[in-house]
Amino acid sequence: MTTAATTGPGDDATPDGLFDLVLRAARAVLPEGERAVEVGVSGGRVAAVAPLGTGLRCAEVVELADDEVLLPGLVDSHVHVNEPGRTEWEGFASATRAAAAGGVTTIVDMPLNSLPPTTTVEHLDVKRERAAGQAFVDVGFWGGAVPGNTADLRPLHDEGVFGFKCFLADSGVPEFRHLEADELRADLAELKTFDGLMIVHAEDPGALSGAPQAPGRRYSDFLASRPATAESTAIAAVVDAARATGARAHVLHLSDADSLPLIAAARADGVRLTVETCPHYLSLDADHVPDGATAYKCCPPIRESANQDRLWQGLLDGVIDVVVTDHSPATADLKEPVDGDFAAAWGGVASLQLGLAVVWTEARRRGVPLERVVRWMSAGPAGLVGLERKGAIAVGKDADLVVFAPEATFVVEPARLHHKNPVTPYAGRDLTGVVRRTLLRGAEVTDEPAGTLLRREG
Incomplete structure (x- = not known):
């Protein structure tokens, strides 16, 4: 990748200031697939997408190297920032810096495990006050349903949250209680x-309480x-409701x-249901988790691993819509107790900086093209939350771009990640x-x- 000044009297853009930046890429992932293009940026948005060789020009041109691909910035709609209240677990500065390092340009923050949880407008205001001035990428917020x-x-919706998170079983923190079926x-x-949109942690408390606890x-x-069965029972309840x-x-x-056949059948019946999965389910398997890890x-x-293969097929078949990280970190003492007791450890995988590489590594091994990965991790989540200006390299979209x-x-060296706590199963x-x-x-992070702090559009 190189940057060069290319002004001159024959420039297409500079006389009227049309473009602030031009990027030239032999490979770029566009909504219609991979293309060789030039992208003109003006006022922070994509102003032109033209075939490579068109000669879009301006004061600054970025030429991608032969081994580089231009991607739209990823959108991660499932991130636990934990600030305020548990900022020692993560925080807006560390989370958004990690996001940018991993090619994520927009995150949507979960309503827990912060204190207070985002269950009222007043609590949302606290979140926004803490996030202001700390974010290295754009940040939106989910509300909580408890x-x-x-x-x-409704007041939270009117204040611009992107939807509402609920649990159907114990959330793990006492201030965010789960909903009963009614x-x-x-x-x-x-x-x-x-x-409004309800996003659901779907595990059934009855199935969990009846399972062996060791x-x-x-x-x-x-x-x-x-x-x-805890998932399938809960998903059936979500479908019915x-x-x-x-x-x-x-x-x-x-x-x-x-649960994939149930989900597919419900959607075929017109139920308004979408589904996500995460990098750890697509790349890690129970057969290779060490005891105590x-x-x-x-x-x-x-x-x-057989279950993992079927999740990949669910993505390829379109039953699963998006891939997001569920970045849910905690301090090392909570995440890795000295005795390696799974029952005592905090449950959550920190992967915000690594999600793209993790999914692409496995997709590449399986012969899945990069453009499918980008769709699942950029356009898909942007569409889920209604961010029409995000998720694609197209005229009018925000110029959120990744080389x-x-x-x-x-x-993966945990100490070199921007996550606040260097604990990851990908070490x-x-x-x-x-x-x-x-x-x-259009500006490098x-x-x-x-x-900026985002509100639900419309």
């Missing part, structure tokens, strides 16, 4: 009145404590491939795909935070 706050949902249906009915170091015991109310629902972090703990859990070297490799793994440069609205 018992007793149905009346807060509460889920009542909240979905409320969301239907303004076409604290200790064995991953097989932890896996048995979070059976696939969404069908009854006509509201939009989204299943978070799907790990159970057995609590960095791998997440809920729902990482399942067997990516898809064949370059690196070894020591060889990954393919290096982010060399990230641009937010630097050591000065320049992200």
Whole structure:
């Protein structure tokens, strides 16, 4: 990648200031597929996309190297920033810096595990006050749906949250309680009145309480404590409630491939249902989790390799819509207790900086093209949350761009990540795909935070 000044009397752009920046790439991932293009940027947005060789010119031209591909910035709609209240776990500065390093230019922050949780407008204001001036990428916010706050949902929607997160089982933190079946249906009915979106942690508390509980170091015991039936039972309840109310629902972090036929059938029946999965379910498997390796703990859990194959097929078939990280970090003492007890460890995988490389490494091995990965991780999440200006290299979109070297490799060194706590199950793994440069609205992300706080459009 090189940058050069190319002004002159014959310039197409400089006489009237049309372009602030031009990027030239032999490979760029556009909505219609890979193309060789020149991209003109003006006022922070894409102003032109032309075939390579057109000769768009301006004061600054970026020429991508032969081994680089121009991508739209990724959108990660499932990130736990944890600030305020548990900022020692993560924070807006560290999370958004990590996002930019991983090619993510927009995140949407979950309503927990911060204190207070984002369950009222007043709590949303606290979040925004803390995030202001710290964000290296653009940041939006989810609201929370908990018992007793149905009346807060519409005001939160009017204040610009992108939807509402709920749990159907214990969330792990006492201030964010889960919804019972009747509460889920009542909240979905409320969301239907303004076409709000409910995003659901779908595990059934009855199935979990009936599963064997065996604290200790064995991953097989932890896996048995979070059976696939807990997901399938809860997803069936979400489907029933969404069908009854006509509201939009989204299943978070799907790990159970057995639920795919149910999801496909519900959508064929007109139920307004979308689904996500995460990099750890697509790249890690229960057969290779060492005992005591609590960095791998997440809920729902990482399942067997055959299950992983079916999740990939669900993506390829379009049953799963998006791939997002569910970046859920914690301090090392909570995440990796000295005895390696899975029951005692915090459940969550930190991967915000690594998501693209993790998914691309596995996709490449499976023969899945880069453009499919980009669709799942950029256009898909942008569409899910209604960010029409994000998720693609196209005229009128924000010029959120990533220079990516898809064949370059690196070894994950936790201490070199921007995550606040250097704990990750990817430690020591060889990954393919290096982010060399990230641009937010046409400007390279630097050591000065320049992200904006987003509100739901419309």
